[in-house]
Amino acid sequence: MALDVVIMAAGQGTRMKSSLPKVLHRLAGRPLLQHVIDAAARLQADRLIAVVGHGADTVRAAMAQAAPALHFVVQQPQLGTGHAVQQAVPALADEGTTLILNGDVPLIDTETARALVAACDGRRLALLTVHLADPTGYGRIVRQGAGVRAIVEHKDASAEQREIREVYTGMMAAPTAHLKRWLAQLKNDNAQGEYYLTDVVALAVADGVEVVAAHPADEIEVLGVNSPAQLADLERRLQRRHAERLLAEGVRLADPARFDLRGTLRCGRDVEIDINCVFEGRVVLGDNVRIGPNCVIRNAEIAEGAVIHACTHIDGDTLGVTVGQGALIGPFARLRPGADLGPEVHIGNFVEVKNSTLARGAKANHLAYLGDATVGERVNYGAGSITANYDGANKHRTVIGDDVHVGSNCVLVAPVTLGAGATIGGGSTISKDAPAGQLTVARAKQVSLPGWQRPQKKK
Structure with missing residues (x-):
């Protein structure tokens, strides 16, 4: 029929x-x-x-x-x-x-x-x-x-x-x-x-x-929607229904009234979600994951034991974001599409990662950008350092080998490869491959000018 x-x-x-x-x-x-x-x-x-x-x-x-x-x-x-x-x-x-x-x-x-x-x-x-x-x-x-x-x-x-x-x-x-x-x-x-x-x-x-x-x-x-007030009321009713389902499954919500699900959320055992978190698209949280307050997570898979600290923004869009077991993310971190973080990776405050793979134990703890990069195990990526991945027309990739140490305020001009165990001196602009196991420094010679005086304002 x-x-x-x-x-x-x-x-x-x-x-x-x-x-x-x-x-x-x-x-x-x-x-x-x-x-x-x-x-x-x-x-x-x-x-x-x-x-x-x-x-x-x-x-x-x-x-x-x-x-x-x-x-x-x-x-x-x-x-x-x-x-x-x-x-x-x-x-x-x-x-x-x-x-x-x-x-x-x-x-x-x-x-x-x-x-x-x-x-x-x-x-x-x-x-x-x-x-x-x-x-x-x-x-x-x-x-x-x-x-x-x-x-x-x-x-x-x-x-x-x-x-x-x-x-x-x-x-x-x-x-x-x-x-x-x-x-x-x-x-x-x-x-x-x-x-x-x-x-x-x-x-x-x-x-x-x-x-x-x-x-x-x-x-x-x-229940129909004819006014903004009715829409807001229905939103809270629906979110309360989502929250009650998650609570029944064993998820710990700090406050069910301050929780928003705008897609699907699958949680393992002993998951904790703090207040004012928004989940969009498809999100999967493994066992013992902790989500801090004021986080937005869209199209991401977060593995067992990972901690997402407060005010972190994760947006996988169509490529997705993967966070490995035991990783520590945030606070105030941003993971963009294609970010694939291995176990025990640390991404700290004001660090942005886009279309990049970080292997086990890699760390970028503050004020840094990693875009179109392949990062090896146990890498330490210094504060203020960036991958310059865009030449104005095309994106290029940066490859950082295992155990590399990148000092603070470095610019890695892609395409470039840092060999395993390399050390990059702080403040360097690296536009050529850096050999494995060596110190590479690329910065202007420091000069002091005796007798120089700072300009004075006219009175």
């Missing part, structure tokens, strides 16, 4: 007070719409359709790579939820089931969506409903016995109906053939002049089609 998924994403979101389309505002690092698309994609539907309107070109461009199978239809002008689904009708199959989701309700779970489709079973109109302690603003579910008879909008509800706590979430599954017929019958004879999708309930009842309800496992799945 064919399954089509329609995601309504045409609204302007005026309460967001933003030029960015509402469905592109980010929750846990991803656009709201992307969350819904990911959940829907796991249903393996025959067609995945997004109804766009406000900022349609911007939404298309944002989703082009993330959801290449997504089919777009445009609602212009926006004349209500029923009108939105009407625009998708030409793209729907003739038979089967159509599932309707909302692009601004990001945390719908795939299993809940699957249960809604199952409740429809190609024969019934299935509504996703939830019981809320405060249902203000939501359409109320009016039942006759166990069956659903109508959805009454809050503004139209009587005092008695406003006491109903079961509300419609804006998501439904319907037999596609019936849905097409009902959509064609919608009228806009209301104060807003809009076509309401909820009117299909009355049409289904009139046709003798059973109307049933399915329910989410958690209220968070059906």
Whole structure:
């Protein structure tokens, strides 16, 4: 049986007070719409359709790579939820089931969506409903016995109906053939002049089609975003859920309220994470890893026993970052894409490493840059030293052998190789290969000028 998924994403979101389309505002690092698309994609539907309107070109461009199978239809002008689904009708199959989701309700779970489709079973109109302690603003579910008879909008509800706590979430599954017929019958004879999708309930009842309800496992799945305050509230709810999962797995979070996960995080045993840490992309932490406060870690694997000190920024981007067993990183260090650090490596404060490999025990403890470099075991890389890896057009590599000592304030002009056991005198600019086991110094002769006087300011 064919399954089509329609995601309504045409609204302007005026309460967001933003030029960015509402469905592109980010929750846990991803656009709201992307969350819904990911959940829907796991249903393996025959067609995945997004109804766009406000900022349609911007939404298309944002989703082009993330959801290449997504089919777009445009609602212009926006004349209500029923009108939105009407625009998708030409793209729907003739038979089967159509599932309707909302692009601004990001945390719908795939299993809940699957249960809604199952409740429809190609024969019934299935509504996703939830019981809320405060249902203000939501359409109320009016039942006759166990069956659903109508959805009454809050503004139209009587005092008695406003006491109903079961509300419609804006998501439904319907037999596609019936849905097409009902959509064609919608009228806009209301104060807003809009076509309401909820009117299909009355049409289904009139046709003798059973109307049933399915329910989410958690209220968070059906909470929508209409304002910055609601987005912030949903962010904290989601992050609390992530934190509780990690705590249940044995991770020690110093404060679950000051933790942010914007991707996936896998932790070994006895991992400790201090406050205000942000994890993005794919992050793996081995056993006994300790993460200090105020760290940002993206697309990285950190091995057993490593310590990431406070205020360290790790961004693996597409290349990734690897930190070896027992390594010590930071505070205030920066690891960029392609940084591959071996066991017991030390990267100290204000040290930046990019596209470089450091072997066991290598140390760059402060105020240094290593870019496009291969660094051997037990190297000591002095403060203020840099690899000059870019000639203005191309990047070049620096190779530093085992047991090399690079003094402070050195410039290594790539391509250059420092042989094993070499020592580079402080303040040297090295543009030629340095022999193994020897002291290499390259700096101007020191001169003192007797009788020289410092210029004085004119009075």
